[in-house]
Amino acid sequence: MTIAFNKPTFIGHEKTHVLSAMQSAKLSGDGDFSNKCQAWFETKLNCNKALLTPSATAALEMVAILIDIQAGDEVIMPSYTFVSTANAFVLRGATIVFVDIDPFTMNIDSNLIESAITANTKAIVVVHYAGVSCDMDTIMQFANANNIYVIEDAAQGMMSTYKSKALGSIGHFGVYSFHETKNYTSGGEGGLLIINSAEFVEDAEIIREKGTNRSQFFRGQVDKYTWVSLGSSYLPCELQAAYLYAQLEHAESINQNRLITWNTYLQSLSNLKLNQSIQLQHIPTYCKHNAHMFYLKLHNIEQRTQFINYLKLHDIMAVFHYIPLHSSPAGKKYGRFHGTDKYTTQESEKLVRIPIFYNMQYSQIQKIIQTIFNFF
């Protein structure tokens, strides 16, 4: 039996909630389950507003509209990220300024941000890779000193913290993803927009409701609703919210389950690290992570290819990750790399992710560890 790289989180209670949503008279967005999910996040994150969206991509697109990105605006971010981090802002006309990463975390190197800031810089998008926090104090300090928005792409970061603060609750905005590859899912696709400044809440509700003031209408704040600004359809349906709510009710045990697997990997593979054969993940002391990912770094791309092939031969699916955006056709067209690419390309070619998902069997974990030892 092949060990998949990922298996979507499923605990069982999703069935009851989804069925009850199906049998209710309200299938479209912002019904009972959506409200329950949003209230859960607002309490947990202590944010001004949490809005469910169809995806993290959609939440990022909402942010680009909210901060009024215009042609010529520059947005700083790492090149080592998923396309949506950049694409959402390019859709509104932004130029992307890629900054090199810190090889220990694969996150944007906070010390390189200041020199990338120009008169056109409108925002910094940080990516908490593998659910491991960026150096947020330094980043917030540069941003506040220069009147620049900070958006946390915490698509992988639900349940992780930076100095005890939830990821996504530190910048002006944060986004989570509930895609099936993430720690929690709303049934395959889904996301969350986290708003940490009260001034954006009303506009966000309008953008999410096709550019209408429908949310205010439902609260009785206006007596009819109408088209008031730019917007689109950024609400997931109730079935997605119901699916997600079941997982929020068990958020802590899902997180603990993943962490046990992650820590088993770390302990077992530490011997390899001592032999200097490989590098393991580095978790800064300011971060508590969510075991979203377990990766190793090998010597180079050739060794990595051999490693992936060897594991596949033994029915284990291991995968590499992002092709740096600045080397992609669209990345070249819509962005530029600031400074030198010292680590982004080099480190991305060494990195390989091994299977980790909710409820992995002990025998699966042991087989993977043994196979990795055999490879070396």
Ligand SMILES: *Cc1c(COP(=O)(O)O)cnc(C)c1O
């Ligand atoms: C998964 C992911 C996204 C996209 O999430 P969707 O919900 O699929 O849109 C964006 N950024 C990062 C860093 C991701 O890992």
